[in-house]
Amino acid sequence: MSSVDDFKKNPEKELQKLYSLAKQKCITILIKKFPILASDAEEIFQEGMTILWEKIEKNEFTEGKLEPYLMGIMKNLGHTRNRQYKKDQNFKQKKSIDRILYSENPLTAYNEERISLVNQALNKMGDPCKKLLDLYFNKQKSTEEIIKIMEYKNANTLKSKKYKCIKRLQNLVKDISNCK
């Protein structure tokens, strides 16, 4: 059974290994535990794998075996889906990504239109800025780690680059929304 350490050495390989080994077992457990279809169970498994990957990347899961942890994530996703199916039939139609975000925090509102706008701006901005903001806001790396990855001189350089990137992004968002 793979561990977090194995995963960090070669994420894609370990994910593929885990996918092949655990898929059938996890789907069977989910179908037995919740009144859901096999297609739902497969989606939950894929969503669970995605969350597991993110949690390892963000150092929120730092030691232990992957499969039992994945099973825990999937059970939470299964409970959320089961609850929501009873309340809201439209939940079935939601995209996997939206279901992941909902299961994490049902109160967090994601404005899809704004997200799409910011994403267009991020893509226009190019790699160094996008990478810096991703490391800082999404991957939540420490200042020292970002300086090392981005090969900056010091924390002040990082601060000023980040400020410039945010400003540039805001301007791009404005431009894009004005064009629409």
Add this chain to the structure above:
Amino acid sequence: MDEYNELIDAYLRDELQGEQKIKFEEQLSKDEELNRQFQVALEIKQALRYNDLSAKLETIKAMDAVSSGANQKKNRLYGLILICVLALAALLWYFNRPPVTDESHKLNDNYAHLFETESFNSFIKHTTTRSNSSPASFEDKQQKAYDLFSAQAFEYAIPLLTELWEQHNDTLAYYYLGISYLGENKLSEAEKILNSQVVANYENPLSQ
């Protein structure tokens, strides 16, 4: 402004705890400029995460195809290995199979001459005395059994001859039964009958 940025970043990176976090949230609801800057940073964070999660999800979904492909390949490989093992086992068995040492075949060779027409006819004793008088139906059965014996159809004659002996004490049928067993290469059964006193009046093919 710089202080605002640091607070927003710390909040979004989950670095504010307890009272600090509550204080920031209160400030956020009162300070419009702070709230405006916070919304910008939050949107960036959400967009980046949305992007990242979507990419991860796509990668995971693509693993399904790789996984099924790998399973198909693995199954094909196992199938091929199984066929090779079976073929090898069949070859090994063929070249190492034990030689045929069936005693009955030796017996057949030893007594084969008895079943050539001329010799065999000397064992047909239909005209000789029978032990019992029998009803008509019995005679039909007897005739059929004897005919089958005469035709050397021993496989079919044996059950009828056994019945004639067991139910009607037909000694000739018993003698024919012994020869039939010999013809069917069942030496021990043949010996038991042909060496018995019951058929002592008939010539014993085993002593020829």
